[in-house]
Amino acid sequence: MRTVRTEYFLTIGEIAEEYRRNGRDVVPALFNAFWRGSFEPFVREDRSAYPLISRRTLLEVWRDSGGHPGIHFATSLEGEFEELPDGSVVVDVRTWIILPAQAAEWTLNNLETAYHQLASASIPDISDEALDGLKCEYLGAFELIAVCYELGEPPPPFWLHWDPILRTSRKKDSNYLRKHAEGALWLHQRLAGAQPSEVCREDVLEEAKSKGLTEALFDKLWEVIAPDDLRDPGRRPGSKNRHPRS
Numbered sequence: 001m002r003t004v005r006t007e008y009f010l011t012i013g014e015i016a017e018e019y020r021r022n023g024r025d026v027v028p029a030l031f032n033a034f035w036r037g038s039f040e041p042f043v044r045e046d047r048s049a050y051p052l053i054s055r056r057t058l059l060e061v062w063r064d065s066g067g068h069p070g071i072h073f074a075t076s077l078e079g080e081f082e083e084l085p086d087g088s089v090v091v092d093v094r095t096w097i098i099l100p101a102q103a104a105e106w107t108l109n110n111l112e113t114a115y116h117q118l119a120s121a122s123i124p125d126i127s128d129e130a131l132d133g134l135k136c137e138y139l140g141a142f143e144l145i146a147v148c149y150e151l152g153e154p155p156p157p158f159w160l161h162w163d164p165i166l167r168t169s170r171k172k173d174s175n176y177l178r179k180h181a182e183g184a185l186w187l188h189q190r191l192a193g194a195q196p197s198e199v200c201r202e203d204v205l206e207e208a209k210s211k212g213l214t215e216a217l218f219d220k221l222w223e224v225i226a227p228d229d230l231r232d233p234g235r236r237p238g239s240k241n242r243h244p245r246s
Helices: 012-019 027-036 055-065 109-119 130-137 141-151 157-162 169-192 201-210 215-225
Strands: 008-010 071-074 081-082 090-091 093-097 138-140
Touching: 012 027, 012 071, 012 157, 012 169, 012 201, 027 130, 055 071, 055 130, 071 109, 081 201, 093 109, 109 138, 130 215, 138 141, 138 169, 141 157, 169 215, 201 215
Parallel strands: 071 093
Antiparallel strands: 008 138, 081 090
8 A cells, every 4th residue: 555655754664664565675775775874964963853863873872782683892803703622613603893992982994894794784683672773763755765866766655746856867866866855954954943933934945045945845845844833823833744645
């Protein structure tokens, strides 16, 4: 059953569930894309109702939480092999990710190696708690569609109405989608925490045009990103459309 999601932001878990409704398991692909850095340009860790954690921050969280079935964080390779009295050797077949004990001492090479190892990991290698945490992070429609184009994948069926391209020449259009994603992220950040008395829609529209957003796209984003009290001053705050439409 195909659904249509009107929201601009969805959690990774919600995205995975929508794909599942369409017969696809994309959790491994989203997991891999995250650790490859595909979503890194859109990280929003401060003052966001729709947070997207950075790889650097999540790496530290996963290192500290531990409990991963197929991954072991360590400061050295000591203990990866154990020689028994009979001369045989026991090998820990988990993926060993080596990082200095103090996160402040992690080098770029440490980080890139760890990211590569995690991008190559399988879902069963990760603890349920860690995976559930990642599923709570948010992606914007243009952010996901841009990555789909880069990978040569069709756009998400539940977000087709956000795709301004819908052509087969996907690779060359990914930058176009990224610009849309940057514009949407700018609008989200521009309105975060703003009070109605501080925001004039017409002024924000002019700013948006200077960022490359068309008026039509601005109108569409405003309807789903602007808080209720900005979108309709005087209206009692309520939930946005959080339910899929069949």
